[in-house]
Amino acid sequence: MDQLLSVAVDGIIYSAWLFTAALGLTLIYGVMKIVNVTHGSFYALGAYAAASITGAWLAHGYPPMLSYVVLLVSAVVVTLVVAPLIERGILRFMYAKDEVVILLITYALFLILEDVIKLVWGVNPYFVAEPYALLGSFSVGGLAYPTYNLILVALALVAGLGLMWLLHSTRVGKLLVAVIHDPEVSRAMGINVHRYYLTTFTFGSLLAALAGAFTAPTVSVVPGLGVEIIVLSFAVVVIGGLGSLPGAALGAVIVGVVRSFSVHYMPQVELFVIYFVMAMVLAFRPRGLFSLAEPRKI
Amino acid sequence: MRRDRTVVLVGVILAALLAGGPFLPQWAMFIVTIAFAQGLVALGLMLLLRAGLISFGQALYYCLGAYAAGALGRFVGIGDILVQMLAGALAAGTAAFILGFLLAKYRGIFFGLLSLALSMILYGLLVKNEALGSTDGFNILPSTLFGIRPGPDWVRYTVMASAAVVSLALALIVHRYLRTPLGRLAPAIKDNEIRVEYMGASARYAVHVKYVIAAVLAGVGGALAATTVGHIDPDMAFWTTSGEFIFVTILAGTGNVIAPFAGAFIYGAIRTTAYDLSPNTWQLSLGTALLLIIVFLPEGLWSLFKRHARHS
Numbered sequence: 148m149d150q151l152l153s154v155a156v157d158g159i160i161y162s163a164w165l166f167t168a169a170l171g172l173t174l175i176y177g178v179m180k181i182v183n184v185t186h187g188s189f190y191a192l193g194a195y196a197a198a199s200i201t202g203a204w205l206a207h208g209y210p211p212m213l214s215y216v217v218l219l220v221s222a223v224v225v226t227l228v229v230a231p232l233i234e235r236g237i238l239r240f241m242y243a244k245d246e247v248v249i250l251l252i253t254y255a256l257f258l259i260l261e262d263v264i265k266l267v268w269g270v271n272p273y274f275v276a277e278p279y280a281l282l283g284s285f286s287v288g289g290l291a292y293p294t295y296n297l298i299l300v301a302l303a304l305v306a307g308l309g310l311m312w313l314l315h316s317t318r319v320g321k322l323l324v325a326v327i328h329d330p331e332v333s334r335a336m337g338i339n340v341h342r343y344y345l346t347t348f349t350f351g352s353l354l355a356a357l358a359g360a361f362t363a364p365t366v367s368v369v370p371g372l373g374v375e376i377i378v379l380s381f382a383v384v385v386i387g388g389l390g391s392l393p394g395a396a397l398g399a400v401i402v403g404v405v406r407s408f409s410v411h412y413m414p415q416v417e418l419f420v421i422y423f424v425m426a427m428v429l430a431f432r433p434r435g436l437f438s439l440a441e442p443r444k445i
Numbered sequence: 446m447r448r449d450r451t452v453v454l455v456g457v458i459l460a461a462l463l464a465g466g467p468f469l470p471q472w473a474m475f476i477v478t479i480a481f482a483q484g485l486v487a488l489g490l491m492l493l494l495r496a497g498l499i500s501f502g503q504a505l506y507y508c509l510g511a512y513a514a515g516a517l518g519r520f521v522g523i524g525d526i527l528v529q530m531l532a533g534a535l536a537a538g539t540a541a542f543i544l545g546f547l548l549a550k551y552r553g554i555f556f557g558l559l560s561l562a563l564s565m566i567l568y569g570l571l572v573k574n575e576a577l578g579s580t581d582g583f584n585i586l587p588s589t590l591f592g593i594r595p596g597p598d599w600v601r602y603t604v605m606a607s608a609a610v611v612s613l614a615l616a617l618i619v620h621r622y623l624r625t626p627l628g629r630l631a632p633a634i635k636d637n638e639i640r641v642e643y644m645g646a647s648a649r650y651a652v653h654v655k656y657v658i659a660a661v662l663a664g665v666g667g668a669l670a671a672t673t674v675g676h677i678d679p680d681m682a683f684w685t686t687s688g689e690f691i692f693v694t695i696l697a698g699t700g701n702v703i704a705p706f707a708g709a710f711i712y713g714a715i716r717t718t719a720y721d722l723s724p725n726t727w728q729l730s731l732g733t734a735l736l737l738i739i740v741f742l743p744e745g746l747w748s749l750f751k752r753h754a755r756h757s
Contacts, residue, residue, distance in 0.1 A: 378561070
């Protein structure tokens with residue numbers, strides 16, 4: 148029973164983390180139809196920015212409790228610099244191209260960003276463990292968990308519910324839904340479609356950077372972070388259905404729980420099961436579990 | 446109508462490599478052999494790309510071929526280059542034949558994503574498999590040819606010569622295949638699949654056949670890479686490996702069966718020099734090259750060559 152409980156807690160924490168990491172990918176696909184490989188780069192960028200800036204903040208002896216705000220701000224800053232640059236500078240000239248070709252273009256950008264990160268931050272690992280340890284821990288069924296994990300869960304909830312609210316209850320969101328369904332007619336109606344693409348790309352990338360920034364305290368930040376996260380995010384998003392928000396949530400929960408179960412009961416299949424589930428979903432419902440009709444809803 | 450010069454070109458390349466091989470330094474032979482291995486995978490991807498399909502998981506068959514060759518040495522004690530390549534081809538071909546029933550229905554990004562998932566499954570299985578050395582992989586037996594073990598100075602040449610003969614023979618077979626009705630269907634499938642069906646051809650069957658051929662080529666390439674490097678590990682199935690193959694394929698273009706090999710050689714050369722000059726920015730150069738080619742040379746480097754030929 149205790150083991151089931153810890154499977155559940157691990158599963159929730161891992162799902163929350165996955166959801167935050169993958170949410171931006173599904174948003175960008177839903178709106179722009181871009182399978183965005185640079186998502187992994189933004190995750191890594193967020194992690195590096197957070198680790199270095201928060202590290203400097205703490206080294207100067209500023210209040211450690213504010214380091215959570217610093218994590219957040221560093222992700223925002225780095226995204227606001229890089230994402231518009233990529234969208235305005237390169238991607239906007241490619242929208243007419245085939246989906247697969249745009250995927251290759253984002254792959255090329257991913258390769259470039261990998262090395263840009265190495266040029267800016269070097270190849271040595273960064274550590275900022277303080278925010279992770281600062282909040283102490285809580286215990287469930289006799290096992291101690293760092294309280295920091297609750298921040299990850301809260302981040303996932305805020306990001307997911309916030310995006311839902313933004314899309315369904317605000318003017319901007321409703322206009323965006325119009326853009327998703329028909330960019331051409333939206334343009335005719337006077338919506339500045341290009342501005343929505345820019346905003347969506349930046350916002351989606353910001354979600355990846357946030358996931359990276361809040362993961363940074365729990366790991367050592369090393370080159371190759373982005374390579375790992377991008378396939379995992381693909382798995383999550385594909386399972387739920389590309390471009391669907393509830394789908395991303397479902398995908399994250401499925402992958403999180405499946406992984407948590409295998410870690411506790413059959414550690415040798417940990418990686419295998421994630422991609423096995425992804426392949427099974429693609430085999431039986433290629434458009435994912437949450438896709439109903441052709442005109443996508445987000 | 447110009448005469449088909451591909452066969453002549455293949456013959457010239459083969460003769461030059463066989464005759465000039467002994468004068469090449471060891472490292473150059475290594476690069477050429479690896480270029481053949483990667484070129485075979487890219488040749489398969491080219492077949493799929495002609496039909497408009499991009500596989501983000503061709504590393505699956507590359508890795509299967511390598512592990513088939515490795516298992517042959519580890520469990521049976523066979524280190525013969527040709528037998529290894531045959532084993533790689535069989536393993537990859539069988540797997541592709543079965544998976545092809547599923548994949549042949551998929552197009553666009555779904556084809557790419559499903560093939561990605563399948564290759565990551567193999568990766569996930571291999572990293573946790575103790576008998577196959579988990580993340581470290583294992584070493585391959587020293588190469589032999591027809592039961593003879595070449596002397597230490599001749600190993601590289603033997604492997605390179607076998608690689609050249611087998612790869613170029615396979616390239617010629619693919620060249621012939623491209624001229625069969627089934628081979629000619631590829632651009633049609635890319636342009637308009639419904640018309641292909643109206644003509645009475647089965648797009649699904651054509652894609653399945655291409656998929657199996659591509660896998661066999663990748664399997665041979667994997668076995669070749671295994672015996673050249675002397676070591677295999679699960680990273681051969683990771684998605685970044687598939688990314689490299691796609692890079693080579695896009696770089697080369699789909700114009701001719703020689704193009705993937707030339708592309709693989711150029712890729713190896715760019716990578717080696719860029720890595721020597723500055724180890725932390727070689728991906729930057731690769732990414733930039735890929736971006737420029739997609740935007741300015743969508744038909745790959747081979748199209749430069751063709752345009753030149755038309756003008757002269």
